[in-house]
Structures are given as C-alpha cells and as structure tokens.
Amino acid sequence: MAVREYGHDVTLVGDPAALKPLLEDSRRGRGRLRVPAAEAKRLHEKIHVEVATQVVGMDETPLEAIRKKKGASICVAFDLLKQGRVDAVASAGNSGATLAAAVKSLGRLKNIARPGIAGIFPTLQQPLVMMDVGANVDCRPNHLFQFAVMGAAFSQIQFGIESPRIGLLSIGEEGGKGNALVKQTHELLKQSNLNYIGNVEGKDTFQGNVDVIVCDGFVGNVCLKLSEGLAEAMVAMLRDEIAKNIKSKVGYLLTRDAFSNFKKRTDYAEYGGAPLLGCNGAGIICHGRSNALAIKNAVRVGAELVRSRINDRITAMLDGSRHLQILDEKVAEATGVPIP
Amino acid sequence: MAVREYGHDVTLVGDPAALKPLLEDSRRGRGRLRVPAAEAKRLHEKIHVEVATQVVGMDETPLEAIRKKKGASICVAFDLLKQGRVDAVASAGNSGATLAAAVKSLGRLKNIARPGIAGIFPTLQQPLVMMDVGANVDCRPNHLFQFAVMGAAFSQIQFGIESPRIGLLSIGEEGGKGNALVKQTHELLKQSNLNYIGNVEGKDTFQGNVDVIVCDGFVGNVCLKLSEGLAEAMVAMLRDEIAKNIKSKVGYLLTRDAFSNFKKRTDYAEYGGAPLLGCNGAGIICHGRSNALAIKNAVRVGAELVRSRINDRITAMLDGSRHLQILDEKVAEATGVPIP
Numbered sequence: 001m002a003v004r005e006y007g008h009d010v011t012l013v014g015d016p017a018a019l020k021p022l023l024e025d026s027r028r029g030r031g032r033l034r035v036p037a038a039e040a041k042r043l044h045e046k047i048h049v050e051v052a053t054q055v056v057g058m059d060e061t062p063l064e065a066i067r068k069k070k071g072a073s074i075c076v077a078f079d080l081l082k083q084g085r086v087d088a089v090a091s092a093g094n095s096g097a098t099l100a101a102a103v104k105s106l107g108r109l110k111n112i113a114r115p116g117i118a119g120i121f122p123t124l125q126q127p128l129v130m131m132d133v134g135a136n137v138d139c140r141p142n143h144l145f146q147f148a149v150m151g152a153a154f155s156q157i158q159f160g161i162e163s164p165r166i167g168l169l170s171i172g173e174e175g176g177k178g179n180a181l182v183k184q185t186h187e188l189l190k191q192s193n194l195n196y197i198g199n200v201e202g203k204d205t206f207q208g209n210v211d212v213i214v215c216d217g218f219v220g221n222v223c224l225k226l227s228e229g230l231a232e233a234m235v236a237m238l239r240d241e242i243a244k245n246i247k248s249k250v251g252y253l254l255t256r257d258a259f260s261n262f263k264k265r266t267d268y269a270e271y272g273g274a275p276l277l278g279c280n281g282a283g284i285i286c287h288g289r290s291n292a293l294a295i296k297n298a299v300r301v302g303a304e305l306v307r308s309r310i311n312d313r314i315t316a317m318l319d320g321s322r323h324l325q326i327l328d329e330k331v332a333e334a335t336g337v338p339i340p
Numbered sequence: 341m342a343v344r345e346y347g348h349d350v351t352l353v354g355d356p357a358a359l360k361p362l363l364e365d366s367r368r369g370r371g372r373l374r375v376p377a378a379e380a381k382r383l384h385e386k387i388h389v390e391v392a393t394q395v396v397g398m399d400e401t402p403l404e405a406i407r408k409k410k411g412a413s414i415c416v417a418f419d420l421l422k423q424g425r426v427d428a429v430a431s432a433g434n435s436g437a438t439l440a441a442a443v444k445s446l447g448r449l450k451n452i453a454r455p456g457i458a459g460i461f462p463t464l465q466q467p468l469v470m471m472d473v474g475a476n477v478d479c480r481p482n483h484l485f486q487f488a489v490m491g492a493a494f495s496q497i498q499f500g501i502e503s504p505r506i507g508l509l510s511i512g513e514e515g516g517k518g519n520a521l522v523k524q525t526h527e528l529l530k531q532s533n534l535n536y537i538g539n540v541e542g543k544d545t546f547q548g549n550v551d552v553i554v555c556d557g558f559v560g561n562v563c564l565k566l567s568e569g570l571a572e573a574m575v576a577m578l579r580d581e582i583a584k585n586i587k588s589k590v591g592y593l594l595t596r597d598a599f600s601n602f603k604k605r606t607d608y609a610e611y612g613g614a615p616l617l618g619c620n621g622a623g624i625i626c627h628g629r630s631n632a633l634a635i636k637n638a639v640r641v642g643a644e645l646v647r648s649r650i651n652d653r654i655t656a657m658l659d660g661s662r663h664l665q666i667l668d669e670k671v672a673e674a675t676g677v678p679i680p
Contacts, residue, residue, distance in 0.1 A: 059514070124573055134511060137519040171474060171561040174399070179477040179558045202566030206573030218519045219559055221511040226542030226563055230570050233464055233546030237605060241598035248598040254591025258581035265577060 001033055001292060002299035003046045010299060011048040011086050013077040019049055032292055052076040055093075058288065062096030066104060074098055078105035081281045088282035088302030090273060092290040098283060099135050099276060106281040109311055111318040114143045115278030116217065117285055118154050119224050120271040125208025129155045129164075133274060134221035141184040144168070144214050148194055149317045150277040151212035157308035158301070164211035167200030169219060175199060181216060189214075192321050231266055272297025275305055277314065282306050341373055341632060342639035343386045350639060351388040351426050353417045359389055372632055392416040395433075398628065402436030406444060414438055418445035421621045428622035428642030430613060432630040438623060439475050439616060446621040449651055451658040454483045455618030456557065457625055458494050459564050460611040465548025469495045469504075473614060474561035481524040484508070484554050488534055489657045490617040491552035497648035498641070504551035507540030509559060515539060521556060529554075532661050571606055612637025615645055617654070622646050 003010055012019055026033065029040040052073035056065040066075060074097050077089045082105045091098045095117070103115060116132030131151035136143060148166050155164035168186055170178035175186045175198060182199070189196040200210050202223070215223070242248045252259075264270065268287055272294055276283035282305040284298045343350055352359055366373065369380040392413035396405040406415060414437050417429045422445045431438045439455065448455060456472030471491035476483060488506050495504035508526055510518035515526045515538060522539070529536040540550050542563070555563070582588045592599075604610065612634055613626035622645040624638045 061516075122577075124576055137511065169562060171477065171558055171565070176401075179556075182558075201569075202562045202564070203569035203572075205566055206569050215562075216519075218511055218522075219562060222509060222542045222559060223562065223566055224542070225511070226545055226566060227570055229541075229543035229546045230567055231574060232543075234571065234574055234602075234606070236464055237462075238598065238602050241601045241605075242595055244598065244601075248595040251591040251594025251596075251598075255582055255588040255595060256591075258578065258584065258588040258591075261581045261584075262574075262578050265581075266574070 001296040003043045004033070004035070004039075005296065006300055006303060007046075008299060008303055009046045009048065011050055011080065013050045013052050013073045013080070015053070015055075015073075016049060016051055023047070023049070050076060050080060056097040058094050060094060060097065062094060062100040065094070065097050066100045072097070072101075074101045075105070078102055078281070078283070082106060087306045088284065088299075090284035090286055090295065090298035090302055092273075092286035092288060092295065095134065095285045095288075098285050102276055102279045102281065102283045106279040106283075109278050109280060109318075110315050112146055112150075112278040112314070114139070114146065115276060116143075116147050116150065117220075117274045117276055118151055119220060119274050120158075120268075121205060121224075121227065122266045123206045123208040126159055126161070126211070127271070128205060128208070128211060128213060129158075130169075130205075130213045130215065130220050130223065131277070132215070132217035132220050133224045134217045135276070136217040138218075139181060139216040141181065141188050144181070144185040144216065145188045145192065146278070146318070148189060148192070148196070148212065148214045149321070150314050151214065152194060153310050153313045153317060154275060154277060154305075155211045157304060157310055157313070159211070161211050163195045165197045165209070166194050166212045166214060167197050167204065167210040169202070169213050169215035169223075170199035171201065173199050173201065185214070194321075228268070235263075269294035270297060272299070272301040275301060277310070280311065282310070341636040343383045344373070344375070344379075345636065346640055346643060347386075348639060348643055349386045349388065351390055351420065353390045353392050353413045353420070355393070355395075355413075356389060356391055363387070363389070390416060390420060396437040398434050400434060400437065402434060402440040405434070405437050406440045412437070412441075414441045415445070418442055418621070418623070421623075422446060427646045428624065428639075430624040430626055430635065430638035430642055432613075432626035432628060432635065435474065435625045435628075438625050442616055442619045442621070442623045446619040446623075449618050449620060450655050452486055452490075452618040452654070454479070454486065455616060456483075456487050456490065457560075457614045457616055458491055459560060459614045460498075460608075461545060461567065462606045463546045463548035466499055466501070466551070467611070468545065468548070468551060468553060469498075470509075470545075470553045470555065470560050470563065471617070472555070472557035472560050473564045474557045475616070476557040478558075479521060479556040481521065481528050484521070484525040484556065485528045485532065486618070486658070488529060488532070488536070488552065488554045489661070490654055491554060492534060493650050493653045493657060494615060494617060494645075495551045497644060497650050497653070499551070501551050503535045505537045505549070506534050506552045506554060507537050507544065507550040509542070509553050509555035509563075510539035511541065513539050513541065525554070534661075568608070575603075609634035610637060612639070612641040615641060617650070620651065622650075 029037040054069040054071040056072045078101045080086045114136045116135045118131040119133035121128045129151045131147040152164045170182045273284040273286035369377040394409040394412040396412045418441045420426045456475045458471040459473035461468045469491045471487040492504045510522045582592045613624040616623035
C-alpha cells in the first residue's frame with residue numbers, strides 16, 4: 001500500500017522465514033492489496049528485506065533488551081538508518097525499546113536533553129500535537145521547553161500551521177496554577193519567542209483552540225490512553241443503548257455512515273503513529289494494535305519528517321533560544337518554586 | 341427537590357436579597373419545582389436561610405480569599421457545620437476555597453496529611469472513584485496511600501462494593517513502570533491490607549475492572565477535565581456527521597432515546613458532586629456548571645457520607661495500617677527511588 005501510494009522504497013526488517021510467505025502472497029497479487037500480478041511484481045521491486053534474528057518482546061525492559069539483543073529487529077532497523085541505508089524507521093513493537101534503540105544508534109540532537117514522543121489527537125478543528133506522551137516520566141522545566149520547540153516544529157510540517165499555539169497542560173488557566181514543574185515551565189515559556197498561549201486544561205484538548213500541548217511523559221501517556229479508553233467506552237455505551245429496542249436499531253442503520261465517518265475522524269490509524277523527535281534521524285512509534293492502514297500512514301509520516309528536514313528546523317529554533325536552556329536554576333530562584 | 345425527595349432539612353447560605361425572590365416563587369409553587377401551593381408551603385418549613393455577606397470569586401486565590409473574607413458564604417457554611425447546625429456542606433463555587441475553608445473550619449481527620457477530592461467516573465459497569473482529582477498537586481507516596489484508603493471507604497458506602505479493587509494510575513501495568521512517585525506508592529500499597537490490584541492505565545478507567553484509581557491531584561484533575569472535554573467533543577463530532585444528510589438525521593430521531601439514556605449515564609449531575617474526604621466533616625464539591633439536579637444529588641451524597649459514618653470508617657482503616665505511614669523513607673531506601 002505504501003509503495004503504491006507514495007512510491008517510497010520500503011525495507012522490512014525481521015525474520016525472513018516469517019516474512020517470506022507474506023511477501024510471496026503479495027507478490028502474486030494476493031494478500032491484502034489485490035492488484036494485478038504485473039503491478040504487484042513491479043511494486044515488489046521497491047520492497048526489500050533485511051534480516052533480524054532477534055525480537056524484543058512487549059514486556060521486556062527496554063534498556064536491558066537493547067543491550068543484550070544486538071540482533072533485535074529494532075536495533076537492526078536503527079543501525080540501517082545510521083548507515084544511511086534507510087531514511088526513517090517505523091515500529092509497532094515495544095515503544096521503550098524503540099526509543100532506547102533510536103537514542104543509542106542515532107544519538108540526540110544538539111541541545112536536546114531528552115527525545116520525546118509527539119502524540120496526535122483529533123479535535124473539533126485541526127489535529128493537536130501533545131508532547132511528550134510517554135518517553136520521559138520525570139521531567140525538568142528544560143525538558144518541557146524542548147518538547148514545546150519540537151512539538152511546534154512537528155505541527156508546522158505536519159499540519160501546515162505557521163505559528164502553532166503552544167499551551168502548557170495544567171489544572172487552571174492562570175500561570176500560578178499547577179504543580180512545581182508546570183509553574184517553572186510557565187516562566188521559561190513566557191520568556192521564549194514561541195507562540196505560547198499560557199496554561200491550558202484537559203477540557204481544551206479537543207476544542208481545537210491550541211495546536212501543541214506540552215506536558216511530561218507520564219501525564220501525556222495517561223492522557224493518550226485515557227482518551228483512547230474513553231472513546232472506546234463511549235461507543236460501547238452508545239451501542240448498548242441503541243441495541244435496547246428495535247426503533248433505535250433501525251435508526252442506527254440510517255446513521256451508520258455518520259458513525260463510520262466519525263470513527264474515521266477519530267481513528268489513530270489515520271495518523272500513522274507518533275513521531276519520536278529529538279534524535280539524529282526519524283523514528284515513528286506506532287500503536288501496538290496497528291493495522292495495515294496505520295503502518296502505511298506511518299511510512300508517509302516518516303517520509304514527511306525527512307523531506308521537511310524537521311531536525312534542522314528544531315536545531316535552528318533551539319539555537320535561537322539557547323539562553324533559556326540555562327534558566328532552570330534562575331527560574332527556581334525567582335519563583336521560589338524548587339526544581340522538581 | 342432535595343427536601344421533597346429525601347426529607348432532609350436544607351440550609352441555604354448566601355445573600356438574602358438574592359435568595360428572597362427565588363424562595364418566594366418556590367414557596368408559591370412556581371419556580372422550577374411545580375407543586376401545589378400547600379405542598380410547597382410544607383416543604384419550605386424545611387428550608388432555612390443563613391446570611392452570608394461576602395462571596396469568594398472563581399478567580400480568587402483560595403487561601404488569601406478565605407483569610408480575608410470571614411463572611412464569605414463558604415466560610416459561613418463550614419462554620420455552621422463546625423457548630424453542628426448542619427451535617428454536610430455542598431458548594432459549586434471556587435473549589436480551592438471550598439477545600440481551604442473546610443480544612444480551616446473542620447481540621448483534618450486523624451492520620452490524614454492531605455484531604456483530597458474523590459471524583460466519580462462512569463464506566464461500562466459500576467461507577468469508578470478516582471482520588472485525588474485536584475486538591476493536591478505535588479504529592480508524596482503517603483498521601484497517595486491515604487487517598488487509596490479514603491477512596492475505598494467512599495466506594496464502599498456509595499456503591500456498596502465490599503472490597504473495592506484499588507489500582508494505581510500509571511503508564512504500564514508492571515510495578516516497575518511509572519514515575520518516582522508511582523513506583524514508591526506501589527511499594528506502599530503492596531504492603532497494605534487493601535485490595536490492591538497493581539498499576540492500571542488510563543485505558544482501564546472506563547472498563548469497570550477497577551473500583552478506585554489512586555493518583556496525585558494534578559494528574560487526577562487533568563483526567564477529569566480531559567474526560568469531560570472528550571465526551572463533549574465526541575458528541576459534537578457525531579452530531580456534526582449526523583447533520584450532514586437527511587437519512588442520518590431521520591436515523592438520529594429514532595435513536596434519540598438511546599442518546600438521551602447515554603447522556604444520563606455519563607452525566608456528572610447524576611453523581612451530584614465530588615466528596616471532599618479527609619476533614620472532620622462532610623463536604624461536597626460540585627461542578628461549577630451544576631444544575632438543579634446536580635445540587636439535589638449533592639444533598640443526597642452529603643447525607644450518605646454522614647449517615648454511613650465514612651470518617652469513622654476511614655480512621656479505623658488507617659489505624660489498622662498506621663505502620664505504613666512511616667514507611668516513606670524506608671521505601672525510598674529499599675527501591676533506590678528518591679522521594680519526589
């Protein structure tokens with residue numbers, strides 16, 4: 001699907017024995033993408049396989065797994081990127097291991113202390129970027145400031161927003177509200193040249209009045225999973241109620257298109273995956289339950305990250321505000337709020 | 341509504357000039373509750389007014405406002421509770437001020453370091469209690485342990501769950517996952533005699549497989565507001581899609597009952613408000629947008645807190661696990677995770 005739609009070369013990294021039957025089917029025009037055999041053959045010239053002999057399981061401790069399993073598919077994939085043989089890596093595997101392998105193989109961008117994951121949320125208007133959604137659980141204000149820069153760069157290239165409105169996730173709109181981390185980060189962002197609109201609350205997330213929401217990876221990950229869980233539960237509750245009588249069942253048939261459009265609008269698969277930003281290279285962290293559509297879109301997002309030179313953009317933005325990087329201690333002093 | 345339905349005496353605290361016209365209307369059987377004048381008169385014998393000359397605004401700093409405005413309605417209300425002239429206080433005003441006034445007038449329960457707010461979430465099964473949802477932004481493991489005890493006591497009395505399943509909100513199910521606060525709290529809860537089921541993730545929140553979710557007030561408040569915002573946005577998006585063509589509009593008419601049942605199932609007003617637990621007395625923090633139904637239900641919840649002697653229950657539960665209260669430092673030592 002990705003090769004046909006975008007024309008990119010795609011390299012599959014994994015166990016050849018597992019990949020072979022799938023590739024055979026696909027080459028013959030069978031499999032998921034039903035195309036004439038001639039076209040299938042042509043498409044397959046752009047599909048490559050690189051052997052990986054090991055796998056990092058979903059429950060393994062990321063750092064340990066990466067250290068022990070040099071032949072794991074995720075390590076092989078990022079090594080290919082480091083060698084310049086691929087331009088971006090997408091993975092639906094253990095996300096901690098993806099992060100660890102990326103940092104190990106690629107290294108961090110200049111002035112980035114902590115690479116992070118940018119989650120994408122649907123809203124009533126354009127999609128929203130939330131960063132970090134899981135890479136860093138205990139953060140300092142500087143880390144959040146860097147998330148703001150990276151999130152803004154991604155919002156620019158992915159959604160074409162020239163000057164993304166950046167909000168700091170808190171529990172009240174006034175700058176004085178929040179925990180120690182948020183209060184300090186507020187001071188840092190206020191002094192930056194970013195389009196910082198101040199604190200935002202969870203209820204603003206889905207209204208479309210903010211483009212980038214900054215938070216630590218613990219809070220961001222909770223938000224991501226909570227939203228997913230609530231969306232599923234709401235649909236289940238509604239289905240429950242509709243199934244209770246024949247009249248509403250008929251009504252459901254009539255509204256089915258609306259429901260499926262709605263589903264499409266809120267489907268994570270449409271966004272492909274969450275970019276891992278802050279490394280010397282492009283990584284995409286896909287949902288563990290990714291379907292073919294999600295992986296195809298992840299290939300698109302990866303290509304866009306590379307083509308738009310997002311890393312050069314991030315570095316330039318940080319170079320312009322490097323003086324803020326050393327402000328942590330000063331802010332602590334000025335606000336009387338200790339560094340968390 | 342509350343007087344008629346529950347038979348409780350209700351005391352309104354506020355500006356008599358503002359209350360008088362509303363009470364006059366209601367006494368004549370006009371106003372929201374349309375009952376025969378004779379019944380209205382009888383009900384009004386159970387409605388009392390206490391004068392308060394000041395108001396804490398929604399944007400005021402809680403502690404400062406409470407200190408300066410001794411005549412504010414929220415201060416007068418909790419003073420009435422302290423004097424034994426009322427049994428519980430419900431407020432839809434500034435929630436920080438409600439918390440501050442409660443702590444100031446009533447004091448904290450024995451062995452409770454930080455009173456907290458217990459939020460109620462609808463799930464696919466029985467409702468879920470999340471604590472704390474906004475009273476305490478920077479917490480220590482001991483505080484979270486106390487939230488677990490208070491949340492469990494509330495789940496018992498409000499939803500009749502004998503041994504509530506307690507989960508710790510984190511970003512992975514294994515005990516080793518989460519931020520420093522969560523890792524430490526995990527160790528404390530494991531050693532307790534509570535029905536602790538381990539870490540839970542945001543996606544578990546709405547499934548109904550956990551009865552009490554423990555988290556710090558920053559994360560809990562974000563979750564509360566995010567859920568509210570997402571639920572509203574989802575309904576708006578669905579309405580959007582349905583309005584796009586006539587077929588689905590007709591379908592909507594047929595499913596309207598299902599939608600309204602669904603709305604009832606997820607309406608915060610059905611729960612009345614979030615109990616403030618950990619003070620020597622019962623307080624209910626209502627949503628700033630509370631309607632009559634929400635306030636009526638808040639009266640019910642307040643009465644249930646008092647009748648069930650929830651505070652005695654909390655004290656007894658904490659007495660039985662007091663040895664855990666001093667474990668903070670030991671846990672820090674054992675896990676190598678410093679106290680946040």
